[in-house]
Amino acid sequence: MKTDAVDLTLFLAQSVVDQPALVRASRRGSTVVVRVAPGEEGRLIGRQGRVIQAIRTLVRAATDPAERVNVDLDAPRGG
């Protein structure tokens, strides 16, 4: 199975937020960086990081283990 890590991450992130149209995902090296609408970071992360961790687990399971794909929330920039 050939899974696009960015596409899968985008779909999963969009599924758990209130404003799916504002979700962005892009690849930086082996990391998929996700950005969500302001104030929706908590939705993506989940209680005790459960949601983002589940997204990581799934994306890793669906891609080549040698790739070691990571998924991270984009850090807010500029204040």
Added chain:
Amino acid sequence: MDNRTNLDDYLAGLGIAGADETDAPPPAPEPGAGPVAVPDPAAQDPREVLERFLQGLTARIDPGLAVSVREGEGALEVDMTGESAARLAGRDGRTLGAIEVLAYTVLAKQAGRTDLRVRVDVGGFRKRQADTLRKLAERLAVQVAKSGEPHELQPMPAADRRVLHLALQDHPDVTTESVGEGAARRLVIKPRR
């Protein structure tokens, strides 16, 4: 997708989109907007919500996976079958656990249901695991009844403890109890007195 977009538009129109971290109940329908019998205009059928999510997921992971959702008691039971099913099950069901976490989150958000458990199985993997646990429970119950001493099991996930609890709930000679916190939570089988 359409429904979700509509909901977003609806919430945005009310100026409350993303305003609240919690799962506040959706706003009441406008007066005269529809029959009063519909209590919640935004809530969607949980099963449909779950199926749509899982289809979106499998389309990206492996379009060859077939998904079926069954409504159980207080739970939606998912079985996924296909060539890559074994790989999805993973070594210890971690991937299945991840799907469950996301499915539950999606249900809470899109269907407003936090009372439904979601159980995800692939090719009967979990079912076989549960059968194994039930046999273990039976064996340990006999042992505990004979010795009169409680038996403490290794820490295990809530779903597995639940299988053991249920397997022994009507047992004439033993009772079960969970002890410890978090990842260390484990089941104790005790003699019934």
